[in-house]
Amino acid sequence: MRAPVTNGSAGLWTLAWKRLRADRLAMAALAVVAAFLLLLVLSASGLVAADWEDEVGVNYAPPTFAGVPNPGTVAAATTAPPARANPFDPLAADLAALRAQLPDGGAPPVRRATLPFGADKWGHDIVQKTIKGGETSIVVGLVAAFVAVGLGTLFGAISGYYGGLVDDAFNWLYNVFTSIPSILMILTVAAVLQQKGVLTIVLILGLTGWTGPYRLIRAEYIKHKAREYVLAADAIGASAWRKMFAHIFPNVSHVALVQMSILVVGFIKAEVILSFLGFGVPAGVVSWGSMLNEAQNELLLGKWWQLTAAATAMAVLVTAFSLLADALRDALDPKVKTR
Numbered sequence: 001m002r003a004p005v006t007n008g009s010a011g012l013w014t015l016a017w018k019r020l021r022a023d024r025l026a027m028a029a030l031a032v033v034a035a036f037l038l039l040l041v042l043s044a045s046g047l048v049a050a051d052w053e054d055e056v057g058v059n060y061a062p063p064t065f066a067g068v069p070n071p072g073t074v075a076a077a078t079t080a081p082p083a084r085a086n087p088f089d090p091l092a093a094d095l096a097a098l099r100a101q102l103p104d105g106g107a108p109p110v111r112r113a114t115l116p117f118g119a120d121k122w123g124h125d126i127v128q129k130t131i132k133g134g135e136t137s138i139v140v141g142l143v144a145a146f147v148a149v150g151l152g153t154l155f156g157a158i159s160g161y162y163g164g165l166v167d168d169a170f171n172w173l174y175n176v177f178t179s180i181p182s183i184l185m186i187l188t189v190a191a192v193l194q195q196k197g198v199l200t201i202v203l204i205l206g207l208t209g210w211t212g213p214y215r216l217i218r219a220e221y222i223k224h225k226a227r228e229y230v231l232a233a234d235a236i237g238a239s240a241w242r243k244m245f246a247h248i249f250p251n252v253s254h255v256a257l258v259q260m261s262i263l264v265v266g267f268i269k270a271e272v273i274l275s276f277l278g279f280g281v282p283a284g285v286v287s288w289g290s291m292l293n294e295a296q297n298e299l300l301l302g303k304w305w306q307l308t309a310a311a312t313a314m315a316v317l318v319t320a321f322s323l324l325a326d327a328l329r330d331a332l333d334p335k336v337k338t339r
Helices: 012-022 024-044 071-078 092-101 126-162 164-179 182-193 198-208 211-224 228-235 240-277 288-301 305-331
Strands: none
Touching: 012 024, 012 305, 024 126, 024 305, 126 164, 126 198, 126 211, 126 240, 126 288, 126 305, 164 211, 182 198, 182 240, 198 240, 211 240, 228 240, 240 288, 240 305, 288 305
């Protein structure tokens, strides 16, 4: 039997995926990003790094490959003198009896002298702390990028489609935001909000990062609103919002996707800067930025492992995301022909 003949051509996303698969570096970057996202899900669900706050090592326990500290120091840090009844305390005998009923007689847990990648000044495992900090930094980057691209797409669609006074108003707002250096704008909004937290950081970055997507989406809407398929939708009585988001947006969505992948990288780095300057996550919440903030004092003592862990994790993710964003931009370029 003769095989059925298909006359349909491959769509934009099918061709983009074919181009992306042909790029080995892009697929490697995608695998790295997927691994970080998997760690994010496992950490958020409590399957990984749930006990990162447990004091499992001695203070500033070195990495295992860096050697073992002075045995005398380790013994002093991991052992505690037994509790004795104080004759001048009327509750001392009762407290001693209660401690005796606890597991191990109420003795403090034994801390390890070394950990795979060391411990901080409280004895927290650096590996688990880095994974938990990555959860915060990646969530901030993803959600803030989604907010920024959402605002930029909405403003750009309205401005590019309607034009006239509406376009002038949005362009004025765009010029106000872009006339101020981005880091000063971020610090200004952070000082106005005066609250620390993940939601605050997301709002800071999302409300200041929409200008890039706005400029590109506006240009795409100006170009597409005069094309035949939009005029045909207008002829059958489609509303302006339907033409903007049901007809035009699917044809420019790849621009928004590429912008989001680029902003994720920038916002992860911005969160690190904010946390390093003291405008980031509150006490009790760990991120790569807060780890680097702690590490600046540890370096004076020669404790380099927390800085190395946080900086390496951030560098690997940012590099992989940057490579993936560049490859995705090339794959979604309709001018690029598939071999």
